[in-house]
Amino acid sequence: MGTIQVLRGTRDILPEETPLWQHVEAIARLCLQRSAYQEIRPPMIEQTALFERGIGEATDVVGKEMYTFEDRGGRSITLRPEITAGLVRAVIENNLVAQGSVQRLWHIGPAFRYERPQAGRQRQFHQLDVELIGSRSPRADAEVIAIATEILTTLGLKSLTMDLNSVGNGSDRQRYRDALVEYLTPFKDELDEDSQDRLTRNPLRILDSKAKRTQEIVQDAPDLLDYLGDDSKHHFDQVQQYLTDLGIAYQINPRLVRGLDYYTHTAFEIQSADLGAQATVCGGGRYDGLIAQLGGPDTPAIGWAIGMERLTLLLKQLNAQPKTAMDVYIVSRGEAAEANALTLAHGLRQAGLAVEMDLSGSAFGKQFKRADRSGAIACLVIGDAEAEQGTTQLKWLHTGQQEERTQTDLLAGAKELRSQILAARQVNS
């Protein structure tokens, strides 16, 4: 072929799809804004060390999925594989959390992981990311989770399920980890290959292995929730209580262990059965240790990320795509008329109308055909005669009625025209 194609695992989001993305973003903005969250826009590239230290060297994301390269100055740079780490870096660097203060932040943008693409998984994907930094309160957990469910349900998504778990604090986890390793070691030879490997590197991850025999073994493993200290247990109970108070459905999944090292206490995932193997639409949790670990003040935080591709995939299964129809389509022929058309289009747009101007210069019949397809309610016709008299034919495309207006009257009455079009559109739909 010889033409250059998009990189594997990346894709173009074409004009027919962008209205859907804009709709999601509008809903998200609305929900976040009225919950006091502010947008932040950190860079997409960071020093590699940020992710190594933040996400954890033992994780798959850092171990084998990062886009890492040297820049011309010999620095090791990485395209962010997720958004939280960079956002936390920005918070620390700009001193956004003075003692006791709370920051509510959100961001939407691409992240990159070098993985084999499949349904709901790409090398460049987009996340809507929300973080509440500076509160240890279980109300913070509940607030953040509630926003996620609100966005999802406002978009019309149903039949989602939420898994909830607590992985405790550092010492809870250490004790549990020891107990788990002790339990699993006698079964070592029966575990799947990956899990054997994790027994020393990252034993908690064995819990949500999909290998059949491993699952059987894990059935009788000690329960993480039994190893929570009193504070952790209390926190978890409170979170559950608050979610119940808010009418948010969830199920406790003691084997939910998320793949990023920084999580503490609350961990949750919202899933859909309609996504295939990549069922998680939204995942998140608390990360009370991360900020200190990255050199900031000892500050608790909780957040989540929604996968935009997976979300839009679900929405596409659901409803017809929103389309942006034009209000007015301008048809013109002849040099003077075409100049008039341009001026008219400009003026009407300034008055708030959506106007498409036919640029073809082809026969009126052809131009009307396009006018029809544009979804416009009204059509303006300017030919030699109209140009000479400074008039235009205003044609209503749904009735075929046509009236003559002077161009100046039309512009002066643009507001009225706008409400007429609005009314006509209501009747039509």
Next chain:
RNA sequence: GCGAGCGUAGCCAAGGGGUUAAGGCAGCGGAUUGUGGUUCCGCCAUUCGCCGGUUCGAAUCCGGUCGUUCGCCCCA
């Protein structure tokens, strides 16, 4: 990184060794040189993802490669 399936126009496709590569949608042009949504006519792949091999002959068979889909792993 591993396994399996699939690549024919912008989209959906038929064809499974012999030369003219069906059909539909969309698009463009015309019937209708100043009036649309119907209809009719015409145009729209010297080429079947790419490279190489087998053959007198390859979209068709073989090898490789790239892409894609589904799954594993992992995650959004």
